[in-house]
Amino acid sequence: MDFALTDDQRAIQDAARAFADAELAPHSAHWDEEKIFPVETMKAAAEMGFCGIYTAEEHGGMALGRVEAAVIFEELARGDVAVAAFISIHNMATWMIDSFGSDDLRARYVPSLVTMEKIASYCLTEPGSGSDAASMRTTARLDGDHWVLNGSKAFISGAGTSDVYVVMARTGGEGARGVSTFVVDKDAPGLSFGAQERKMGWNAQPTAIVQFDDCRIPAANLLGVEGDGFKYAMAGLDGGRLNIAACSIGGARLALETAQA
Numbered sequence: 062m063d064f065a066l067t068d069d070q071r072a073i074q075d076a077a078r079a080f081a082d083a084e085l086a087p088h089s090a091h092w093d094e095e096k097i098f099p100v101e102t103m104k105a106a107a108e109m110g111f112c113g114i115y116t117a118e119e120h121g122g123m124a125l126g127r128v129e130a131a132v133i134f135e136e137l138a139r140g141d142v143a144v145a146a147f148i149s150i151h152n153m154a155t156w157m158i159d160s161f162g163s164d165d166l167r168a169r170y171v172p173s174l175v176t177m178e179k180i181a182s183y184c185l186t187e188p189g190s191g192s193d194a195a196s197m198r199t200t201a202r203l204d205g206d207h208w209v210l211n212g213s214k215a216f217i218s219g220a221g222t223s224d225v226y227v228v229m230a231r232t233g234g235e236g237a238r239g240v241s242t243f244v245v246d247k248d249a250p251g252l253s254f255g256a257q258e259r260k261m262g263w264n265a266q267p268t269a270i271v272q273f274d275d276c277r278i279p280a281a282n283l284l285g286v287e288g289d290g291f292k293y294a295m296a297g298l299d300g301g302r303l304n305i306a307a308c309s310i311g312g313a314r315l316a317l318e319t320a321q322a
Contacts, residue, residue: 066132073129077136080109085140092141092265096257098222099144099265104177106148111137113175114152115300116159120171127300131307138311143265145311149304150218153297154181154227158244161285161293166244170225182219183301184228184245184271185294187212192298194237194291199273201230201243206280208243210251210273220269221254223247228271229294232287242290244282251276 066074084102092099106112114130116122130152137145155174158181159167173179190196199212210230217226226245233239245252255270285293 066128070129070132073125074132074136076109077111077133078139080106080111081137081140081145085137085144089141089144089265093143093262094264096264096267098219098267100177100180100222103144103148103151103180106137107175107177111148112151112177113155113171116152116155116171116175120159120167121175122155122159122171127303130300131303134304134307135311135314138308139315141265142308142312143263146263146305146308147218147266149301149308150183151177151181152304153301154183154225156300157183157227157242157293157297158284160296161242161289162244163281165281166284170244174225179224180219180222181225181227182217182223182271183297184214184217184226185298186215186217188215188270192295194240195235197229197231197240199228199230201232201241203232203280204277207277208280208283210243210245210276210278212273213255214271216258216268217271218266218268220267220271221257222267226252226271227284227297228273229290230273232290237291238288240291240294241287242284242293243278244284245273245276245278249276249278 110123113122118124159171201208201210224247228243228245231239232241251274253272258268
């Protein structure tokens with residue numbers, strides 16, 4: 062098998078490396094020390110196409126593949142692992158809306174997400190569960206033309222700052238088939254956020270609990286088909302885990318190069 066990058070992939074790699082060297086690496090230590098979430102820098106990354114990497118072109122995405130995404134995230138992480146990882150999460154949430162949302166939902170959210178006019182977070186993990194569907198306790202019930210969410214999500218990157226939350230909640234019985242996915246706006250009534258987590262590193266992205274207390278969202282903000290939400294969540298993570306692996310390689314490269322120097 063030939064693992065060599067194509068000319069186009071090398072051009073993408075060069076662009077990501079140049080951005081990381083100029084816009085991320087010089088500020089990385091300061092962002093971590095001062096707990097700064099560099100939103101304007103991420104918007105600059107969006108201008109490069111890095112916030113809609115594998116989102117369809119219809120609403121402004123680059124429609125690239127997983128190899129190109131991995132190449133981009135390895136280079137961005139060499140500049141700042143925490144920021145690169147958050148851009149990966151944003152890409153994952155945007156891709157889920159673009160891939161599984163209705164035409165209306167896609168038109169309302171995707172254009173502003175690929176430009177990072179709006180920032181997105183992914184909400185699966187709970188205080189007592191990770192990617193274990195059977196343990197999920199956050200619920201959503203239909204009340205007229207609204208869904209009402211109750212429960213909490215833990216360790217959510219971007220919590221309190223992000224504008225859009227892609228949330229998995231139980232609408233049916235136990236197990237994966239009882240889970241649905243929703244798009245929740247930051248200003249939804251009943252949505253609140255916990256205190257920022259104390260972390261060892263990764264301080265350039267906020268992390269907190271996302272709390273739902275009779276949180277009401279429009280019925281149209283159901284993503285895809287009721288009961289298929291866990292499938293969507295795992296599809297998002299199929300790419301997200303590749304991206305995080307690439308971020309880890311980028312951070313490790315920087316550590317190795319620094320030690321060698």
